[in-house]
Amino acid sequence: MDHRFVLLATAFGAGEHFAHVLAAWRRRTAASPVRAADGPRALDWHTASALHYIAVLPALPPAAALAITELRPQWPVDVPGFHRLSLDGGNVTLDLLVGEPGQSLQQLQARVDALYLPQPVNDLRTVAKLALPGATLAMQGSSDDDLKALRSAGFTQQSCDAPACPWLGDASEVTCATFTSRKPQPPRAPIPERRAIVIGAGMAGAAMCERLAARDWDLTLIERHGLPAQEASGNRSGIFMPLLSRDDNIPTRLARAAYLYAQRRWQALGGLHPDAQVGADAVGPIAGSQCGVLQLARDAQHADLQREVVDAWRYPAAYVRWVDAQEASGMLGVATPDGGWLFPQGGWANPGSICRAMLDACGKRLTRIHHAEAMTLQRTGGQWQVLDAQGQLLAQAPNVILANSAGARSLAQTAELPLYTMRGQVTHVDAQAFPAVPLVVCREAYITPAVHGIVSAGATYDTDTDAALRVASQQENLARAADILPGALDRLTDTAPLAGRVAFRCMAPDRLPLVGALPDYSAAAGKIERLRDVPRHPGLYGVLAYASRGLIWAPLAAEILAAQLEHEPLPLETTLIAALDPGRFMLKAQRKSPAVEQGMA
Numbered sequence: 001m002d003h004r005f006v007l008l009a010t011a012f013g014a015g016e017h018f019a020h021v022l023a024a025w026r027r028r029t030a031a032s033p034v035r036a037a038d039g040p041r042a043l044d045w046h047t048a049s050a051l052h053y054i055a056v057l058p059a060l061p062p063a064a065a066l067a068i069t070e071l072r073p074q075w076p077v078d079v080p081g082f083h084r085l086s087l088d089g090g091n092v093t094l095d096l097l098v099g100e101p102g103q104s105l106q107q108l109q110a111r112v113d114a115l116y117l118p119q120p121v122n123d124l125r126t127v128a129k130l131a132l133p134g135a136t137l138a139m140q141g142s143s144d145d146d147l148k149a150l151r152s153a154g155f156t157q158q159s160c161d162a163p164a165c166p167w168l169g170d171a172s173e174v175t176c177a178t179f180t181s182r183k184p185q186p187p188r189a190p191i192p193e194r195r196a197i198v199i200g201a202g203m204a205g206a207a208m209c210e211r212l213a214a215r216d217w218d219l220t221l222i223e224r225h226g227l228p229a230q231e232a233s234g235n236r237s238g239i240f241m242p243l244l245s246r247d248d249n250i251p252t253r254l255a256r257a258a259y260l261y262a263q264r265r266w267q268a269l270g271g272l273h274p275d276a277q278v279g280a281d282a283v284g285p286i287a288g289s290q291c292g293v294l295q296l297a298r299d300a301q302h303a304d305l306q307r308e309v310v311d312a313w314r315y316p317a318a319y320v321r322w323v324d325a326q327e328a329s330g331m332l333g334v335a336t337p338d339g340g341w342l343f344p345q346g347g348w349a350n351p352g353s354i355c356r357a358m359l360d361a362c363g364k365r366l367t368r369i370h371h372a373e374a375m376t377l378q379r380t381g382g383q384w385q386v387l388d389a390q391g392q393l394l395a396q397a398p399n400v401i402l403a404n405s406a407g408a409r410s411l412a413q414t415a416e417l418p419l420y421t422m423r424g425q426v427t428h429v430d431a432q433a434f435p436a437v438p439l440v441v442c443r444e445a446y447i448t449p450a451v452h453g454i455v456s457a458g459a460t461y462d463t464d465t466d467a468a469l470r471v472a473s474q475q476e477n478l479a480r481a482a483d484i485l486p487g488a489l490d491r492l493t494d495t496a497p498l499a500g501r502v503a504f505r506c507m508a509p510d511r512l513p514l515v516g517a518l519p520d521y522s523a524a525a526g527k528i529e530r531l532r533d534v535p536r537h538p539g540l541y542g543v544l545a546y547a548s549r550g551l552i553w554a555p556l557a558a559e560i561l562a563a564q565l566e567h568e569p570l571p572l573e574t575t576l577i578a579a580l581d582p583g584r585f586m587l588k589a590q591r592k593s594p595a596v597e598q599g600m601a
Contacts, residue, residue, distance in 0.1 A: 004093075005048035006569060007167055008130065009116040010101060012055040015067040017116070017167075022068065022092065024166035025051045029091075045166065052569060054095045054112070056104050074264045077319045077345075081257050084559065084571040085264065090214045095569060102126070109577065110569030115139075116167050118174070124153035131179040136165060138174040146175065154181025189567045192539075194218060196399035197386055199374045201228035203550040204543045205403035206355040207265075207558035213362035215566055220395040221359070221366060222386060224373035227280050228359060229352035232405065232503040235426055236278055237448045237456045238551045239440050241293040241346035244309050244320065250579050251512065257572055258552040263290075263345065265555040269357040278350040278452060286357050288349030291449060292439035294323070294331060296340035296484060303338040310341070318344055332437060334485050340443075348440055348448045349551055369394060374404070377411055377540070384539060401561070402518070402542045405506030413537055416521045417514065418585050419545055421504040423465065425473035426458035427481075428499040435488040445480035457481045458500070459548075467502050474498055508545040514582040515557045516564060518542045521586065528590045534583030541565075542582050 009017055028046065060083075063075035076083045076096070082104075083096040097104040101119075105126050112130050117139035121127055131137070137155055139146075147157060155177035162168050168176075194217040198205045201223035209219050225231075240262065243255040266272055272288035297303035303325075310322045323331070324339040359366060372394050376387040384400040385393055406421045408414040431450035441447050448456045457480075460473045478496060482489040508514060523535035541561055546553040560577065563570050570577055578584070 003048045004050035004052045004568065005045060005114070006052045006054065006110060006112045007114045007116065008054045008056070008110070008112045008127075009118075009167075010056045010121060011116075011118040012057040012061075012096070013067075014061045014065045015071065017118075018053055018055065018094065019067040021051070021053060021167045022087070025092065026088075028166075045164065048113075050091045050093070052093045052095070054097065054108070054110060054569060056097045056101045058099065058101065060096065060098055074267060076260050076264075077316045079256060079260075079315060079319055081253060082572050083257075084261060086268065093568075095571065104573075105130070107573035107575060108569070109574050111567070112569075114165070114167060124149050124155070128153040128155070128179065128181065133179060133181075135179040137177045137179065138165070138168050139177075140174060142175045150175070150177050154179055154183070156180045191566055193398050195397040196220075196401055197222060197384065197395045197397045198401045198403055199386070200402070200404035200407065201225070201355065201359070201368075201370075202231055202233035202403065202405070203229070203351055203355060203554035204405070204546060204557065205401075206233075206358040207554035208401055208403055208543055208561065209366055210358035210361050211555075211558040211562040212565075213365040215562060217365065219362065219366050220369060220397065222369045222372055222374050222394055224371065226370050229355040230280070232424075232505055232546075233351040233355055233550060234280070235351060235456070235501055235503060236428070236454060237348045237451050238351050239293060239346070239348050239442070239446050239448065240551045241295065241343045241440075241442075242320070244306075244313075244341060246305070246309055246312070248313065250576060254512065254572075254576055254579065255549065255552070257576070258549070258556040259346075261556045261559065261571070262552040262554070266349070266354065269354075269361060272347070272349060276350070276353060278353065280352065282350075282353060282356075285353070286349065287353045287451070288347060289449070290345050290347040293343040293346030294328060294340050294439055294441045295343070296328065296336060296441065296443040297338040298443060300338060303340070306339070306341055320344075331439065332441060332485060333435060334488050336484075336486065346440065348451070350451070351551060354551070374407075375410065377413055379538070382539075399539045399541065399565070402540070402544060405544060405546075406504065408542065408544055413520070413540060414518055414542070417518075417542075417544070417582065418509050419506055419514075421465070421506055422547075423462035423502060424459035424505055424548070425462070425469065425477065425502045426456050426500045427474050427477040427496070428501070429455045429457060429478075429492070429496055431455050433492055433496065435485055437485075441484055443480070443484050445477060445484065447481050447484060456500075465504070467504075469498055469500055469502060471498060473502075474500065505547050506545050507547045509585070511547055513546050513553050513557055513580055514542050514544040515560050515580040516541060516577075516582055519583040519586045524586060524590075528587055531578055531581050531583050531587055534581075534586050536583070544582075 060078040063072040080099040085094040111132050115137040157177045160176040197220045199222050242259040243252045245252040270285045273285045274289040276285045276287035278287045307322045323342045328339045329335045374386045375389045378385050385396045402408045431453045434455045458477045478493045517536040518540045520535040520537045543557045
């Protein structure tokens with residue numbers, strides 16, 4: 001997908017305009033081959049090989065009302081934020097920017113070829129910052145004030161050419177213009193050579209391979225184990241659910257976007273299947289279920305807070321609803337003192353089966369190297385060379401993506417990243433000795449429904465590096481499970497055989513992932529005031545530190561980095577992208593430096 005035509009529109013309605021554009025796009029691609037073209041200016045409709053439609057709207061219409069029925073299966077619930085959908089095998093992307101339109105436009109990072117504004121935009125200068133030189137604009141309004149605002153924003157009025165611009169609709173009712181500012185924004189950057197080495201075959205690395213292979217990248221995957229998903233991604237059952245908070249803070253917004261996007265990607269890979277195989281040697285579809293997640297309140301005060309959050313934000317019931325103690329007790333089959341949040345679309349999934357599905361989707365574009373550990377990176381002639389412990393060359397490419405969690409600390413270029421691990425022991429219990437629960441339930445710990453006769457309970461948060469199962473951790477897991485299901489596990493705590501799995505979560509100090517170009521600590525000099533001033537290693541990127549949420553983080557983080565590499569519109573607000581930038585720790589350290597504080601005084 002060498003060239004994508006990016007269209008920004010402010011009137012989605014029930015998708016009528018998108019349906020019109022999509023139909024025109026499909027007619028064009030079926031009737032004529034794509035003409036090779038590249039350069040800094042806006043693309044002609046006929047020179048693009050992919051369509052990217054960005055819709056700005058205050059709220060989402062219900063799925064049943066959509067003008068395009070094929071969108072309905074992946075249609076998101078109506079919550080604020082950016083939502084990315086895909087059609088036609090990835091050749092058509094639909095971004096839904098849900099919220100106050102002015103704020104959404106300010107948070108959008110994109111370079112657009114055309115703008116369709118049938119609904120007025122208060123600040124055309126904000127729109128102009130997104131336009132490529134030569135971008136076309138069509139908008140309602142032709143008063144003197146409207147035309148003056150156009151000129152002030154850098155647009156020159158022109159006649160509407162409906163045949164050349166099939167996204168116009170009724171050209172007789174719009175004013176057309178071309179972006180001809182004397183101070184244009186930077187041009188669209190060239191796409192790098194589409195070759196990369198991905199280090200690590202867990203959730204992070206598998207998702208990265210899948211998202212880049214979908215964009216026609218050739219990839220080499222290096223994994224120290226003989227199979228993918230052998231570290232933290234090797235658990236039988238991981239749970240997926242969003243976060244909620246009173247102030248809808250950055251972690252909440254990020255988790256919401258990741259949770260919803262991950263489910264759309266799993267659906268594109270064949271969906272979740274409760275009876276599918278699990279285990280290192282399993283084959284077949286993704287194992288998992290959207291059985292729901294019930295997050296019980298810790299106490300009465302926390303229950304009040306949970307109810308307050310749901311009432312304040314008025315989330316759709318399909319996303320979350322508050323259930324009282326009586327309803328929660330009915331779900332679990334045992335009395336519980338307080339209610340909780342019910343996430344109907346949450347559930348459990350087997351990470352290993354997701355990894356296999358993502359890697360299999362890469363096809364012939366992926367070369368796998370197993371039983372090999374990357375110990376040294378060196379840059380030579382614009383290429384990264386990856387060497388093993390004996391100094392033997394494993395692979396070479398212009399781009400390297402680290403998806404090896406805490407293993408990044410062993411490489412010289414990334415040794416200063418503030419990564420650490422937390423030990424997590426999950427307890428496995430024979431389902432016949434455990435009360436049957438129809439959904440995932442959690443409070444201080446989580447309990448999954450039985451998966452092939454095994455219930456998973458856990459997981460601990462320990463600061464040590466002991467990889468062996470231990471009785472103390474098992475008792476901790478079962479004691480917390482007994483708190484969730486009062487009276488149901490009294491005898492099991494002392495009699496259950498020691499069984500389970502230990503894995504180590506990779507984390508950053510702010511508990512958020514690292515996604516993007518990696519900072520070059522050796523090149524840091526002088527005062528750094530903004531993320532864009534942070535020095536970076538050329539061609540070296542990271543998708544790291546997913547903590548306990550790798551299931552939902554991996555697909556979105558991979559999409560973010562893939563979009564950055566391809567200079568596509570980004571799938572998240574700029575504020576949220578900045579919160580994930582690996583350079584944020586260097587910037588924070590600079591701001592805390594006494595020398596910097598003195599210089600800023």
